[in-house]
Structures are given as structure tokens and as C-alpha cells.
Amino acid sequence: MEQILKVQGLTKIYGNGRKAIDNLSFSVRKGEILGFLGPNGAGKSTTINILSTLLNADEGKIVYFDSPNEKIKQIKKNLGIVPQELAIYEDMSAFKNVEFFASLYGVAKKELIENINMALESVGLLDRKDDLPSSFSGGMKRRLNIACAIAHNPKLIIFDEPTVGIDPQSRNHILDSILKLRDRGATVIYTTHYMEEVQAICDQVLIMDAGNILIEGPMNDVLSKFNQELKYEIMIAGSHSEAIFTEISNLSGIIEAKFENEILFISITDALELGTILVLLIDKGLTILDVRKKESSLEEIFLSLTGKDLRD
Amino acid sequence: MKTIMKQDFLNLFKNKPIMMYLVVYPPLLILVTGFVFQNLFDQNILSSYDYYGVTMLVFLTTATVIILPELMFGSHVKYANFRIIYSPVSREKMYLSKIIVAFIVPYILLSTYVLIFNYFGIVNYGGNQVLNLIFIEFFLLLFSITFGGAFCVLVKNEDLSTKVLNLVVNILAAISGVFFPIYILGKNIAKISEYSPISMVINTIYEVIYDNNFSSFIPTIVVLVGFSALFILLIHINYHPEKYGKE
Numbered sequence: 312m313e314q315i316l317k318v319q320g321l322t323k324i325y326g327n328g329r330k331a332i333d334n335l336s337f338s339v340r341k342g343e344i345l346g347f348l349g350p351n352g353a354g355k356s357t358t359i360n361i362l363s364t365l366l367n368a369d370e371g372k373i374v375y376f377d378s379p380n381e382k383i384k385q386i387k388k389n390l391g392i393v394p395q396e397l398a399i400y401e402d403m404s405a406f407k408n409v410e411f412f413a414s415l416y417g418v419a420k421k422e423l424i425e426n427i428n429m430a431l432e433s434v435g436l437l438d439r440k441d442d443l444p445s446s447f448s449g450g451m452k453r454r455l456n457i458a459c460a461i462a463h464n465p466k467l468i469i470f471d472e473p474t475v476g477i478d479p480q481s482r483n484h485i486l487d488s489i490l491k492l493r494d495r496g497a498t499v500i501y502t503t504h505y506m507e508e509v510q511a512i513c514d515q516v517l518i519m520d521a522g523n524i525l526i527e528g529p530m531n532d533v534l535s536k537f538n539q540e541l542k543y544e545i546m547i548a549g550s551h552s553e554a555i556f557t558e559i560s561n562l563s564g565i566i567e568a569k570f571e572n573e574i575l576f577i578s579i580t581d582a583l584e585l586g587t588i589l590v591l592l593i594d595k596g597l598t599i600l601d602v603r604k605k606e607s608s609l610e611e612i613f614l615s616l617t618g619k620d621l622r623d
Numbered sequence: 624m625k626t627i628m629k630q631d632f633l634n635l636f637k638n639k640p641i642m643m644y645l646v647v648y649p650p651l652l653i654l655v656t657g658f659v660f661q662n663l664f665d666q667n668i669l670s671s672y673d674y675y676g677v678t679m680l681v682f683l684t685t686a687t688v689i690i691l692p693e694l695m696f697g698s699h700v701k702y703a704n705f706r707i708i709y710s711p712v713s714r715e716k717m718y719l720s721k722i723i724v725a726f727i728v729p730y731i732l733l734s735t736y737v738l739i740f741n742y743f744g745i746v747n748y749g750g751n752q753v754l755n756l757i758f759i760e761f762f763l764l765l766f767s768i769t770f771g772g773a774f775c776v777l778v779k780n781e782d783l784s785t786k787v788l789n790l791v792v793n794i795l796a797a798i799s800g801v802f803f804p805i806y807i808l809g810k811n812i813a814k815i816s817e818y819s820p821i822s823m824v825i826n827t828i829y830e831v832i833y834d835n836n837f838s839s840f841i842p843t844i845v846v847l848v849g850f851s852a853l854f855i856l857l858i859h860i861n862y863h864p865e866k867y868g869k870e
Contacts, residue, residue: 363709365865387711398706400630401699402637414626415710459706 313341314377315467315498316362321371323357323522331357333522335371339467339515344489344499346509346516346530346609350617354522355502359471362500363392376466388416391465391497395472397452398459399444405431405455406440409462416463430462433488450481457485461492468492469500474508486512506610510534516609518616525616530609537607537615540566541582545575546601547592555595559588576605624716627707631724634700641690645729649736652679653746660803669833676746677828678801684733684763685796685821688771688788690725695772695862696781705864718772718862722855725768733760749832756828759840762847763824769854776861795821820846 321335332354339345349355360366362373364383375386399408409427418426431437434454444452453473461468470489474482489499489512501513509516510530517527526533556575560568565588566578577588585602592599607615636642656679657672664671695704695718707717734757741748748756775784796802798815799822806813816822827843830836 360865365708384711387709390709392706392709394702394706394709396702396705398702400634400703403633411626411630412706412710415707415712417711 315339315341315343315375316500317374317377318362319372319374321358321361321368321373323354323361323366324369330522332361332368332519335519335522335524337517337524337527339498339500341466341498342493342496343515344493344501344513346513347500347502347519348506348509348516348613349519353520353617355519356471358519359469359500359502362469363390388463389466391460391463391468393457393460393468393470393473395475397456399452399455401445402443404441404443405436405447405458408444408455409458412459413462418463426462426464430458433461433491434458435484435488448478448481450477450484453477453481454485454488457488461497465497467498467500470502472503473501474503474505482508506608506613510609518613520617526612533612534607534609537612540578540580541585542576542578542605542607543585544601544603544605545577545588545592545599546573546603547575548573548598548600549596551595551597555592555597559591562587562591624712624720627712627717627720628724631694631720632728634694634697635690635724635728638693638697638699641693644686645732649680649683649733650740652683653736653740656802657746670747672745673747674804676740676748677832678825680733680737680748680760681763681821681825681828682792682796682801684729684760685767686789686792687725687729687764687767688774688792689785690729691721691768691772692775692781692784692788694721694725695775695864696784698781701781701864708864714862715859717864718858722768722772722858725772726764729768730761730764733764747832752831752835755831755840759824759828759831759844762844762851765851766820766847766854769851769858773854773857773861776858776863795819798822799825801825820850 316339318338319336322333323331325331335354335358347355347358357366361368364387375381376389400411403411406427409430410423413423413426413430428437428440431440434457436451436454436458439447439451444455447455453475457470457473474485477485486508489501493499501509503509513530515528516530516533518525526536556568556570559565559575559577562584564580564584566580568575568577570576575592577585579585579588589599589602653672653676656675657670660675661671664674694700704717708714737748737753737757737760740746741750741753771784771788774788775781778784778787798805798812799819800806800813800816801821805816805822817826823839823843823846827839830839
């Protein structure tokens, strides 16, 4: 599959000698959505600024659209950037906003109207195209912010926290729009602090911190890597002694077992062990109210990789 | 560049305080000061309208320093301008468009007022030689616009720039004899005021209008052009809209 972006050994050192990013390498293939994650100060913004051609790297190489000798102007024509800020003119209609920004990319006049309508339609603003953004809700402005970045049909779209501070409806609409853009052939890099969004729409995930990649790969692979242990929560009722739980802890295949607030938390290596535990509990006269399988979410993986210390 | 210029024109026309300043202030300021201070002047030598017609025009031109910061980083346009940097349009075209628009609109409006006041004999802007004044006005305006832009890209804050620039212009105007003839404050103060660029322009204009003396004309223009070139260079080096994107 065509590689839309190939980053090799990217390094950026700031004036104070601090490496904002250190030997970063990753790639994105056509039609993929890459969740680009990291805590504040991880080097995400620096990377995004370099990918957007606003900043030069000190070392490393970026190949856009499988064309090693692509000119900057041509690269920019095929990039769509959705900035975190609402980069729109509030006193100009939604249509005029999209028209202005699309015109900067040299979209031919005969295609312009069609492209604008398609961009507005894909963010659900076609019926409000003649209205001023100053009359829009926060979510609608965010959607217009996206429309302004996609009307020139970019091959690669970078979303920088596009769902900050908006209502769930707009957020869902934005996520749906991104999936539709992918279906139409666009490739997406998506940065956010909302892990559930990444888990919902991204095929690939990259987590970085302190300028380095901590983990990278297909979403399912990353999730399964952190879910090799089987975790269950067993809700029980009835009188019981600590001895039962010591007995369970000593069973083969048990990695961890702890009991808190009438719930038994267990980590096991094989699902068959679950049956043994349940039989033991029933034999001891306990009532099992509920059994739930627990999987590590992307957020838990993120926190386990980057730590829980507060960041600036 | 045509697309960006069109947008910059729209942004300027939609900026009510600046348009009010450019459309309403010039006739108001010239007529009011001319009327209020007419008793201070001997109408047979130099009328208050002739004095304030020139000084207020110079003051209004100098005060256009705030236009370019507004077009570059005004709260209504800052983030939208920030997005343009992602497009294939060059950074040079971005700031040149804004300089051109910030220059053209005030130049047309102020020159129109000069021609009207001169034609109807309200202010003596040189009579048949009025084009000399409009010519020097061109370079003073270029100086003011580029000074405002250079200051703003150095300070990196439109709000602070506007406040400081307004203060600087008002102080310069006061010590240059814009609001009253500076010799009232004594010879020494008058001597110091000669070093002000505003004072230099005012004196040059008076020399051209009343003495048909062009000895300062070219030197004044050369100084204004030199500073304007320096300011444009500073803008070129420091204009990076992406740095103003995040606060």
C-alpha cells in the first residue's frame, strides 16, 4: 500500500539543548488513521509542526506521498491541517470561509463550488452555509474549522485536538466525518487527549513521551499486547473467610488475586482457570452474582507507559 | 496573492474603529482644530486651518501605525491568518499583501481629503502644487505603516503594540508641534523637536507650500524610504504567524 508519510530519524533540538524529539521514525500508509498520542511536553506539537512544514528538523528525513523529491509547495497542496485554534473568519459566511481557504490551494474554479459543498456536507453544515460563524455553537465552529482544511481534497489530514470543548453530538459527528474522509481515500493523523476517541476511530496508534516513541503499531496489536493477561472481576455474596482467597491465590495459573468490596479481582494466564476458581467459590458456599472480563483500555495503557505524574 | 489581498481589504473594511478613524476623523480633526484655534493665528499670514490642516494630516498619517498590527494579529483575524501559513502561499506574499492593503486604503482616503480641502480653499495644501504634498504623504504613510508592522512583529503582541504605538505617536506628535506651535515652549524645546521625523516632515511641507523651497524634500523622502526599507526587512525576518497561534 502507498506510504503517505515516512519519517526517519527525526530529531529537533531547541536552543537550550533540549531534544524536543529524538530520532523519531514511523510511517503512515494510505487510508490509515494514526492516533498520535503523548502527554504535554512529549514532542507532539513539535512533530506536527515539522510534518506541517512550519518547522525544520535538525536531523532526519520525511518522505511525503511516496515521492522523495516532492517540492514544499506541492507537499503543502496535499496537506490539510486542522489547527487546535478556531482559525476561521467569524464575520464571513461558512461558505465564504471554506471558499477562501480552498482558493489558497489553487482549486480550479469549476471544482471549487463542488468541493466546498462536499466539505460542508461532510461536517454537517451544508444547510447553514450562508450563516455567519458568529451565530454558530462551539461544536459547529469546530466543524467549520475542519471543513476549511479539507475542501482542497488533501491526501494527508492532520487533526490537532479537533474536539476540545464541544458537545457529544458534535464530537460524534466529527469522528464520523473523519471515518468518512478515510473511506474516501484520505489518510489521517489524529492527535487528542481523549483516548476513547483514538480507540474508536484509529487503525494505528503511536504513543510518545520525552521526544521518543514508547509504543507504535496497529491498534489491535497494541491493545492485545497489554491484554495478554486475562483479567476478571467476580462479584460474590455470602460469608467467607480469608482462607478462600489464599487458596485461590495458590492455584496454578493465577498471576494475581485480590478481594475488595465484595469483588474478587483476578489475573490469569488461561481462561480455563476461571472455571476452577468459580467451582471453588461455589463449593465454599458463596453466591456468584456477576463475572466480568476486564480489558486494559488505551487510556490505561497510555498511563502505564507515560506515568501518572502531572505534566506542565 | 490576489485572494489574500481581497481578504485583507475585507478585513480592513470590516474593522469599524479603523475605518471610522480613516473616514470620519480627518475632516473632523482638521475642521475642529482649525475652528477652535482660529483666534491664535493671524488669518493674513497663516490661518489656523492652514496650520492644523498640515499638522493634523501628518498626525493622522503617522497614527496609521496601528493598521498593520490589526491586519496581522488583530483578535478577529489572528487565527485565520495563522491558518494561511499552512497553505502553499509564501510568507512574503502574506505580509506584503497586508502592507499593501494597509497602505492603499489610508493613502486613497487621506489624499482624497487633501484634494477636497485644497480644491475648496479650506486648507492651503499648496494650491496647484498639491501633488507635492500627496507625494511626500506617500512616503510618510509607508514609513508609518511599516513602522507599526515591524514593531508588532518584534513585540509579538498586537494589543500591547497598539497601546505602545499610540503612546509613541502622541508623544512624538506633541513634541513635534502637531497640536500647537512648539516655539511657544521655548527655543531649546523647538530645537530638540527638529530631530523628530514628524517635525521634519511638517517643516518640509511648510517649506514646499509657502517658500517653494525643495531643499529638504528629497532628503526627507530618502530618510523615510530608508527607515521603511529597514522596517520591511524586520517584518520579513520576524513575521511568523504560527508563533502567534498558541497563547
